[in-house]
Amino acid sequence: MKKVGMKTQNFWEGEVCEYCGGSIVERRVTIHRRVRGEYVLIENVPVGVCVRCGMRYYAANVLKTIQERLRGRQQAERQVVVSVYSL
Ligand SMILES: [Zn+2]
Numbered sequence: 435m436k437k438v439g440m441k442t443q444n445f446w447e448g449e450v451c452e453y454c455g456g457s458i459v460e461r462r463v464t465i466h467r468r469v470r471g472e473y474v475l476i477e478n479v480p481v482g483v484c485v486r487c488g489m490r491y492y493a494a495n496v497l498k499t500i501q502e503r504l505r506g507r508q509q510a511e512r513q514v515v516v517s518v519y520s521l
Pocket residue numbers: 451452453454455456484485486487488489
């Protein structure tokens with residue numbers, strides 16, 4: 435995670451997984467966070483994913499954007515009901 439800024443299509447090109455040495459490709463994923471006791475989903479998050487072990491890497495600017503979204507006054511785009519099971 436030494437690169438910052440510059441959101442390009444090939445952001446992860448040439449990067450290798452620090453755990454297994456596999457190459458990293460960009461994927462759009464949905465991640466979840468717990469914010470102030472509330473469970474939220476963030477869709478369409480660009481992450482680097484190791485093709486070998488599946489380890490996810492987040493670019494610093496992406497993490498910053500997520501934090502700003504969650505902290506900001508911006509309304510969520512929509513709400514979904516989440517079913518929760520407990521054993
Ligand atoms: Zn890996």
